[in-house]
Amino acid sequence: MNVLVWSARQGKENNLRVRWIWIDKFVEFVSGQRAVAIKNVSLAEEHLHDHFPGYPIMPASLLIEAMAQTGGILVGEMRNFSEKVILAKISKAVFHAVVRPGDQVRLEAVVDNIAEEAATVSGTIRRDQELIAEIGLMFSHIDKNLGGMEFPEENFVFDNDQFMDLMRSYRLERTS
Amino acid sequence: MALSREEICDKVQETLMDALGVDEDEVTGDATLMGDLGAESIDFLDIVFRLEKAFGIKIPREELFPAENLLNNEQYVHDGKLTETGLAKLKAQMPHVDFTEFEKDPDLNKMPDLFRVSSICKYIESKVNAG
Incomplete structure (x- = not known):
């Protein structure tokens, strides 16, 4: 059995949530076009104690994760979260500066392309005006891909309440 | 406006370099996408997307691959x-x-x-x- 299917099933059986939320809020969200999210980086995040002792910097992989969540929600929302959207490819990841505790980073994701099977997103990460990273991602709508493999019926990507809460709090803030 | 074969191939080469993270000298005319350039299934769709953008055309999925x-x-x-x-x-x-x-x-x-x-x-x- 495919690892992805297996872990999704295990997660359901054990009632686990295998995902965690890695962005703090959306500040802009234009359906189908672009989204801007904020992430505050805190020394209270445990991984910074080890990466690195005495010189805490946010790992590049976790900057990519933050962009993948920003872009993934943007892509998922286009079809009302009916598709299982998973990160399929990191086509570009260029880093210009390091991110430290106390920084606030601004993640902007722009949809380049969307088709039945997949979508591509261009992302930039900034701290104030400074460009930190440029990231290109490709998301797969897995039900329409992977040669007819079967995936669990329920949408294990967006069954995370926290993802939905992010959208709700963004909309609430807009309307109040 | 018609493009010459050379102009087209230059642009294709550039597209493949971006999509697959390969060097210019690897993208020869004879190179196979999967064997020589290491493309995987998801890359084919990425390539289609990029070609559509680079040339301003629509590529039906079954035509190219x-x-x-x-x-x-x-x-x-x-x-x-x-x-x-x-x-x-x-x-x-x-x-x-x-x-x-x-x-x-x-x-x-x-x-x-x-x-x-x-x-x-x-x-x-x-x-x-x-x-």
């Missing part, structure tokens, strides 16, 4: 090889591909060799200059 429905059809595939009907169908679907070698032994495992940089150039040329 063959549809899976052909491979999952018993009429077209037998014992891991394409049948005569299957081969004819594939050839009709992909007139931009050179089948000379493949025809001698249409083993499915050899299908990846069909996708070469030069066949993408040819395909784009037929699309762009068709009017």
